[in-house]
Amino acid sequence: MEEVALAVDEIWLVVAAVLVMFMQAGFALVEAGFTQAKHAGNIIMKNFMDFSVGAIVYWAVGFGLAYGGSTLGGFIAFGDGFFLNDNGLASTWFFQVVFAATAATIISGAIAGRVKFSSYLVYTPFITGLIYPIVTHWVWGGGWLSELGFFDFAGSGVVHMLGGAAALAGVLVVGPRLGKYSAEGKPLPLPGHSLTLGALGVFILWFGWYGFNAGSTLAAVGQDIASPAVTTTLAAAAGSVGAMMVAWIVTGKPDVGYTINGVLAGLVGITAGTASIGFGLAIVTGFVAGVIMVGSVMLLERRGIDDPVGAISVHGTAGLWGVIAVALFSGDAALLPQLIGAGAILIWAFGTSYLVFRFIDLTIGMRVTAEEELTGLDRSEHGSNAYPEFVFQHEVIDLRAALPLAVDPEVARSA
Amino acid sequence: MEEVALAVDEIWLVVAAVLVMFMQAGFALVEAGFTQAKHAGNIIMKNFMDFSVGAIVYWAVGFGLAYGGSTLGGFIAFGDGFFLNDNGLASTWFFQVVFAATAATIISGAIAGRVKFSSYLVYTPFITGLIYPIVTHWVWGGGWLSELGFFDFAGSGVVHMLGGAAALAGVLVVGPRLGKYSAEGKPLPLPGHSLTLGALGVFILWFGWYGFNAGSTLAAVGQDIASPAVTTTLAAAAGSVGAMMVAWIVTGKPDVGYTINGVLAGLVGITAGTASIGFGLAIVTGFVAGVIMVGSVMLLERRGIDDPVGAISVHGTAGLWGVIAVALFSGDAALLPQLIGAGAILIWAFGTSYLVFRFIDLTIGMRVTAEEELTGLDRSEHGSNAYPEFVFQHEVIDLRAALPLAVDPEVARSA
């Protein structure tokens, strides 16, 4: 009996973790699809390294700093779990490592298209090995924020807002991409190279998010694992509707990019309260998340914050909303501890990340040269080419320039 | 003990529903891959809205109309389930909503490339909120068709044939795409822009279909959840072989599009009898489904029915076959109730959908202008561009036209 119940809980946690792991593919596609083709291979590399380097670092130190058994004043754990060799902790470690990788990968998209690959490799172990584990100790490892009554069921704040804050630090250090702003500082469009890949990424993230949210019950026996799946569904749905409506009103068209980012904002927004908020209020939570995400994207872009995939808004802004929403819409959290917790996580994640990014920038440099950026990171950083057989618009410009007739299609046709 | 058994059943239903949810990504990719690049963003939007609007509508009214506890003459449910707020129904609702979204998304592909986005948004709540729920009440909610002995285990008829019939209504109202037929009425090829994305979509659908079919046991304890997985595998396999063979014989080549649609036809065909039909007969069921799907596609195309992705044939024709096959190949159903049920579902789904599409067409209009259609729905409806960096054939036509030498490659090479 005991053995069967244990197996049931293990299946649930392992299957949920596998779903969350697949979110790495979703992030990679969203980031690659929403940015230029000449950086696609670099984005893939960063996403594989987030998880690869991250898993090894989280095995060595991250898990121990979060759940090591003993605590230094509720701030950092120590004791067990370093260089994990206890099979009894395997399912727990597996579920946690995919969360750590999620936090890490959020940064990748925000600083896409202008960062040295080697510098990124220096940064990424800090978030999976130190910055993120310490916050999980605060909230989920029995640390000071959990003592204070801060509540974040599946990580609107612990994972997503943290990732968004770190992403903001990164963007402030590296600055905008070349060509993102006119000489007068007006934002210019730098559209992504494949909406279909980006959309597939969003679907994969939605799919994996069921593991993220419903799996955060950490067990199935005696738990309600289905309600989080329902709130997750409804909030994602309302997030896309909300974002689409705002974009439609503001830009005059139901924009594809905003709408599918609205799904992600809805998901981020419900994550803290996925097991607490009622079904109807989950729709409100998701809808608001979608709306404020669009506002946040527009605001940041105008302020010179170049975040190619909207990661700061999708994860940071909607994550903050999620931490607040669970206090507004459920009895599981109170507003004051939520605000204190949100503030602490923001300061910690932004502050530590800013220090690391600045330090890297002052030593080996965060940013590639202008020439490397214009060439594209695939060729300059990796000697690769994501789409070597396809012809790109900038290549045909040469041809058109060589051909005066082609400038005027009417003349051309009559030629 | 009770609690463990409950957890086991909940895990099964939630995991199965998550797999079915992922089929939305599969539909989006099949539809986008099998149609032109200039509509890809619009197709993505329709697929996200199917599920997003659909989930909210199904929460508000659809679920209550299907499973509300009380019934009006076996035709429509009332009572509970509207604006669902009962956590005890969460897993049931979650499994049902992803089925509703599947029925809805079938229509999207059939009318791709010429429909106003706003008009689509008006139609889609009808299928998830009304047309589909009422049929599920008839068959799975204890309604008149279940009383009659109609049997459809996982929805060859309830979901797929229904979607196919609604798709046919849509195509009849909106008419064929510009350029699909010559002045003499001869069908012309309008090939899809990415076979790889389409094929990935089919693989995702196959993957998710295990949740669709094996999950329709609705529980795991005391159920045979593995046999449906086996019949699903064999029927899909036989469907692709059958479709490939017919296409090979008729067109002289093993066509990629027909073959991978054959997978889907095989899956649709086995769905009604996935838990009833033996393994060997599952191969026959899938094979026949693949064969008749190809015939149906060819016939409809010649009759002026422009269905860009073959949805009417894959879901409608193979779905009808599935409803019949379970009577022919198993003892769980008899032919007469199956035919009556199929007829009733076809008339209901086609009739109601036709009325809604006609009403929309007469008021705000179903179809975009010719200019918008030629420009592509991405630009005209969404202000988006799915692949802004890539060069397309029609753009190079201008260049070639401007360059008389280029017309003859031999001359060009010697230049």
Place this chain on the structure above:
Amino acid sequence: MEEVALAVDEIWLVVAAVLVMFMQAGFALVEAGFTQAKHAGNIIMKNFMDFSVGAIVYWAVGFGLAYGGSTLGGFIAFGDGFFLNDNGLASTWFFQVVFAATAATIISGAIAGRVKFSSYLVYTPFITGLIYPIVTHWVWGGGWLSELGFFDFAGSGVVHMLGGAAALAGVLVVGPRLGKYSAEGKPLPLPGHSLTLGALGVFILWFGWYGFNAGSTLAAVGQDIASPAVTTTLAAAAGSVGAMMVAWIVTGKPDVGYTINGVLAGLVGITAGTASIGFGLAIVTGFVAGVIMVGSVMLLERRGIDDPVGAISVHGTAGLWGVIAVALFSGDAALLPQLIGAGAILIWAFGTSYLVFRFIDLTIGMRVTAEEELTGLDRSEHGSNAYPEFVFQHEVIDLRAALPLAVDPEVARSA
């Protein structure tokens, strides 16, 4: 109680098998992405047929030859399981058939871009119906290798090395692609057409591999299903880091293709010892797998073995390492039986596959004509075109040739 435990085990096996089934999509994308666009439809077809024909053949004979109950000297099974009609074996069959399809699909990538589709269709039933089942009888069906003490938990040798050996036989028979080697025999780059699709394929494979490895417990009650998930994660992570580092040292850049193939090498390497090797040593196992895979790819390429996707090295070389690693790093296996088993599988898989490929070559011919190969298999074999709307580099060469000015961009710009 019994019934609940049974349901738990069934859920685990079915869910794991569904994950493994999805690896078919991963293989299709890796193969398509890593090869030229003009063969993408053909690769899709081969991947669907691997599984479709394979499932039917495995239903008819493969399963019976592997697990038929009786044995002919530990070499081949007979008795039950042919034309499977026993529902009690459904979950076992389902889990085994997706393994058989994995073994089969490995060959597809290695011989991509020059093989007749019909000849491929003749070969593929041999591996799923005969070559692979017999080896599984040896190792997992109680045959002579299991008697000898050969240990391969999830199939580094039984599935991957076997597939790699068969792939090598195929490549030796069909020879390199046109244009792969210069007149002096120097290997030339023939880069794949989409790194993003290839990378998505690798993520899908990683995702599905949790079913492959952790599912090989074959049950959940009383089993440790989480530790294999942890070793799988760490080995994949270390494999990508190892491959990246070697590629970086050797080529001067962190190459994308090598790195993501390193993930697969790490996964293949840990597969035999996924339940035996400790977490720290799993990192070593994966790292070594990534390193030797890169060496193997470079060596084979120089020796005139044209394997477009590196399948022989990823599955064959890393698979051999996996069979050895489980003896070096755990107490579950001894070196001598592992070496004997590896040798036996290599000789069997290579030998039988070589005979079949040679026989096909001597009768209907393995290879397409040079003209068909240059045109691309999509058009010549299937009458299809994977990307009909996009412009490819070779098409613009014509335009540039026709336009002397365009040769010199400086002149062109001043024109």
